[in-house]
Amino acid sequence: MEQVYFEKEYFMFCSNCGSQLSDESLFCSKCGKPTKNNIHTLESTTKHKVTIFRESQIYLVNPPVNISINNKMDRSIENGGSVELELEEGRYKFEFSMSFRKKTIDVNVNKDIQLTVKWNRFTGALVVDVS
Numbered sequence: 001m002e003q004v005y006f007e008k009e010y011f012m013f014c015s016n017c018g019s020q021l022s023d024e025s026l027f028c029s030k031c032g033k034p035t036k037n038n039i040h041t042l043e044s045t046t047k048h049k050v051t052i053f054r055e056s057q058i059y060l061v062n063p064p065v066n067i068s069i070n071n072k073m074d075r076s077i078e079n080g081g082s083v084e085l086e087l088e089e090g091r092y093k094f095e096f097s098m099s100f101r102k103k104t105i106d107v108n109v110n111k112d113i114q115l116t117v118k119w120n121r122f123t124g125a126l127v128v129d130v131s
């Protein structure tokens with residue numbers, strides 16, 4: 001790893017309380033927050049808010065959009081509705097479906113994100129914007 005080369009000049013500080021820590025510490029000695037050495041703990045505890053918003057659109061037939069995440073956690077969302085989820089940091093496959101139409105996107109959840117679902121009026125395709 002490249003980091004080893006720089007280790008001698010590298011001081012680590014707690015991201016929570018700012019205490020200076022030794023390079024090898026896994027937890028802050030002052031407040032107990034896991035350090036970036038503690039990759040496993042960080043990955044399993046970092047969560048982000050994912051808001052899925054369905055744009056309100058007027059159509060004759062407008063059933064709920066079904067959402068599945070990594071082929072599970074099925075939800076549905078009504079016209080103009082929204083769903084809020086807390087997901088652990090990582091990559092997810094979101095699949096949106098409504099009758100025979102489907103849209104699958106890969107989303108890297110590394111911050112709070114919003115997915116906006118809507119129909120393209122001209123093509124009839126399901127569109128998902130990530131912001």
Ligand SMILES: [Zn+2]
Binds near residue numbers: 029
């Ligand atoms: Zn600390």
